[in-house]
Amino acid sequence: MCALGQADRGLVAGGHPATVAAAGAVLDTGGNAFDAVVAAGFAAAVAEPQLTGLAGGGFLLARTANGAARVFDFFVDTPGRGHGVAPRALDFIPVEVDFGTTRQEFNVGLGSVAVPGCLAGYLHVHAALGRQPLAAVIQPAAQLARDGIVLNEHHAYLVGLLRPILFRSPEGRAIYSRSGEPLACGERLVNPDLAAFLDRLAASPRRGNGFDAPDLARAIARDMEAGGLLTAEDLSRYEVFERRPLAARFRGREVLTNPPPSSGGTLLRIALELLAARRPPPAWGDPAHVVPLVETMIETDAIRSGAPAPTRPRFGRGTTHVSVCDAAGNVAAMTTSNGESSGYIAPGTGVMFNNMLGEDDLHPGGFHRDEPGLRVASMMSPTLLLRDGRVELVLGSGGSKRIRTAVLQVIQNVVELGMDLCAAVEAPRLHWDGETLQVEPGFPAAALRALEARWPIDRWERRNLYFGGVHAVVPGGQGAGDPRRGGVAVVCGQRESR
Numbered sequence: 001m002c003a004l005g006q007a008d009r010g011l012v013a014g015g016h017p018a019t020v021a022a023a024g025a026v027l028d029t030g031g032n033a034f035d036a037v038v039a040a041g042f043a044a045a046v047a048e049p050q051l052t053g054l055a056g057g058g059f060l061l062a063r064t065a066n067g068a069a070r071v072f073d074f075f076v077d078t079p080g081r082g083h084g085v086a087p088r089a090l091d092f093i094p095v096e097v098d099f100g101t102t103r104q105e106f107n108v109g110l111g112s113v114a115v116p117g118c119l120a121g122y123l124h125v126h127a128a129l130g131r132q133p134l135a136a137v138i139q140p141a142a143q144l145a146r147d148g149i150v151l152n153e154h155h156a157y158l159v160g161l162l163r164p165i166l167f168r169s170p171e172g173r174a175i176y177s178r179s180g181e182p183l184a185c186g187e188r189l190v191n192p193d194l195a196a197f198l199d200r201l202a203a204s205p206r207r208g209n210g211f212d213a214p215d216l217a218r219a220i221a222r223d224m225e226a227g228g229l230l231t232a233e234d235l236s237r238y239e240v241f242e243r244r245p246l247a248a249r250f251r252g253r254e255v256l257t258n259p260p261p262s263s264g265g266t267l268l269r270i271a272l273e274l275l276a277a278r279r280p281p282p283a284w285g286d287p288a289h290v291v292p293l294v295e296t297m298i299e300t301d302a303i304r305s306g307a308p309a310p311t312r313p314r315f316g317r318g319t320t321h322v323s324v325c326d327a328a329g330n331v332a333a334m335t336t337s338n339g340e341s342s343g344y345i346a347p348g349t350g351v352m353f354n355n356m357l358g359e360d361d362l363h364p365g366g367f368h369r370d371e372p373g374l375r376v377a378s379m380m381s382p383t384l385l386l387r388d389g390r391v392e393l394v395l396g397s398g399g400s401k402r403i404r405t406a407v408l409q410v411i412q413n414v415v416e417l418g419m420d421l422c423a424a425v426e427a428p429r430l431h432w433d434g435e436t437l438q439v440e441p442g443f444p445a446a447a448l449r450a451l452e453a454r455w456p457i458d459r460w461e462r463r464n465l466y467f468g469g470v471h472a473v474v475p476g477g478q479g480a481g482d483p484r485r486g487g488v489a490v491v492c493g494q495r496e497s498r
Contacts, residue, residue: 002422002480002489010493011479013471014040014322015398018047018149020481020488022140023324026132027493033330034062034129035137036493038122040322041336042141045118045351046194047149050158050166051320051338051398054210055116055346055353058336059258060125061245061382063391065329069256069384072128073241073375074121076114076356080372082233090368091227092358095164097340108165110228111368112342112358114376115238119210124240129330135202142198145350148190154465154486156185165355168343172352175345194350209238211346219347228344229357229368237373248272250385251280251415253392257383263304264381268404271300272411280416284427285443287450293412294451297405297432319380319398320485325391325475326493333382335396335403379403385411391475393421398485399468405431406468421472425480425487429467440467 010033012023022043023036031039037060045054052058057075090111097104126134151159159166159182166176175191176183183189201210211217212235221232246259248269255272258265274296281289319337342355356376357367381403382396393414397406406429413424428442430451437455439448440463451457460466469485481487 002478008327009491010036010324010326011473011475011489011491012036012040012322012324013473013479013481013487013489014044015051015320015469015471015481015485015487016044016047016155017488018144019044019322020490022144023322024490024492025140026137027326029132029136031132031137032130032328033324033326033332034125035132036326037322037324037332037334038126038130039137039140040324041118041122041334042138042198043144044320044322044336046141046144046191048155048320049338049352050155050162050341052118052336053338053341053354054119054351056336056338057114057117057354057356057376058121058334059262059378059380059382060121060332060334061256061258061384062125062129062332063256063330063384064129067389069245071243071245071258072121072125073243074117074124075262075378076117076354076376077234077238078357078370078372078374078376079113079115079229079231079234081237082231083229083372089227090229092367097161097164106165106340106355107358107367108168108340108343108355110224110226110342110344112355113224113228113230113344113353114356115230115234116209116211116353117238117240118336120238121240123205123210134205138198138202142195142202145191145195145198148188150188151183151185152486153185156183159183162340165341165343169345171345172343175350191350193348197349197351209235212236212238216346216349223344223347234372241375250276250411252387253415254386255383256386258381261375262378262380264379264403265383267300267304268381268383268407270303271296271404271408274299275408275412284413284417284419285447287447289417290430290443290447291450291454293409294430294432294437294455297430301432301434319403321382321396321398321469321471323394323396323471323473323479325394325473329391329475331384331391331394331475333384333394333396335380335382335398337380337398381407383407385415393472393474395470395472397468397470397482399466402431402466402468405429406470410470410472421474421478421480425470425472425482428463431467438466440464
């Protein structure tokens with residue numbers, strides 16, 4: 001879904017109408033882009049709980065109207081500080097999820113929980129850059145949790161898909177089921193415990209992890225004694241890091257993205273540099289467009305494979321993104337995730353914790369071997385494009401390894417191919433998965449023939465969330481929510497005073 005902006009209004013693009021509406025409501029009442037993106041994060045925890053949550057992790061790339069840019073890293077840490085002797089048996093259970101054409105195994109339970117960062121990040125960002133009272137920023141999410149959210153087709157599908165995880169506890173079944181079956185499209189998901197938790201947070205704001213209030217931290221730690229590694233010390237010692245964005249150049253633009261220790265931004269910069277060394281394509285879908293694009297993806301993977309092995313676990317699974325600009329010139333790009341969720345809900349909060357320790361491809365050296373307190377790396381790539389010192393594009397995506405290729409293609413569509421933002425986001429995508437070229441429908445026959453002459457191809461029958469979910473805004477121009485992930489964009493916010 002696209003929105004046409006105005007030079008003196010704000011824009012929001014995100015993964016759910018309620019997420020976007022929460023940010024828009026804050027902008028409409030005088031909040032800035034940073035108030036709005038934090039409001040969106042809280043609301044997404046209610047409206048998109050299969051993708052993100054307060055006990056997940058993420059990154060926010062912020063640039064203020066005066067040109068100062070920084071990345072807030074509130075991703076997850078490996079747990080176990082002050083643990084002493086590890087539990088004899090971790091609650092670490094394999095669960096198979098049926099995607100229809102394929103099945104994939106994830107590990108869930110208490111032993112899959114990493115130290116959460118999202119709530120700490122939202123509180124930190126608001127304290128650093130927000131303008132409205134925290135209660136006003138939280139209120140839309142609290143009301144949404146209290147009144148409930150009507151599931152759309154996309155999110156009802158995710159509830160059904162993740163049923164083995166969401167139904168692991170009585171608390172999870174109470175939230176996500178009706179009469180023993182997963183909530184269906186058109187049914188209402190209500191989370192009164194989450195509403196009450198948000199109300200308490202708004203009434204007594206605190207810095208820190210957000211889950212480190214003494215009584216709550218002790219309750220979580222007691223639960224973890226049954227097979228988890230997360231400790232009260234992990235919660236109290238968690239830090240949000242502020243980092244300098246990673247910078248690159250592409251066709252006369254400055255690109256700002258996510259820096260190390262995460263790898264997504266670095267790989268995006270490599271891909272942009274490789275693409276810039278080639279001749280600009282004559283038209284979208286031309287063989288001279290798609291063949292060099294795939295070559296760039298393959299070369300980026302080769303460079304990544306030849307790099308030293310990562311010294312930390314990596315994460316990049318189910319994610320969501322929100323992009324915001326306000327009338328004053330502040331912009332924010334935020335990507336967050338809860339993994340597939342662990343199935344564990346912290347007492348009295350309605351918050352299901354992440355399972356970011358539970359995926360074998362993210363821990364090639366084996367599970368639970370990393371020292372406590374290590375910041376987990378990620379493929380997340382919230383990104384800004386600047387031209388002559390002005391923000392031209394704010395974007396990011398969910399989609400694991402497809403994040404960088406989705407963001408790369410939207411940037412190329414806008415910068416090299418001259419598409420408007422809506423067309424750039426909705427255009428069919430490609431992704432090289434290491435062995436096969438995955439291809440969405442819609443590419444011209446000549447392009448497909450050129451690709452098939454070089455590589456094995458898997459032709460998809462319809463657009464799919466596999467290829468990411470790029471939610472983006474052009475300040476003073478357009479906003480685009482990716483239809484692959486139920487995206488929405490709206491114009492909102494007070495006009496800039498002059």
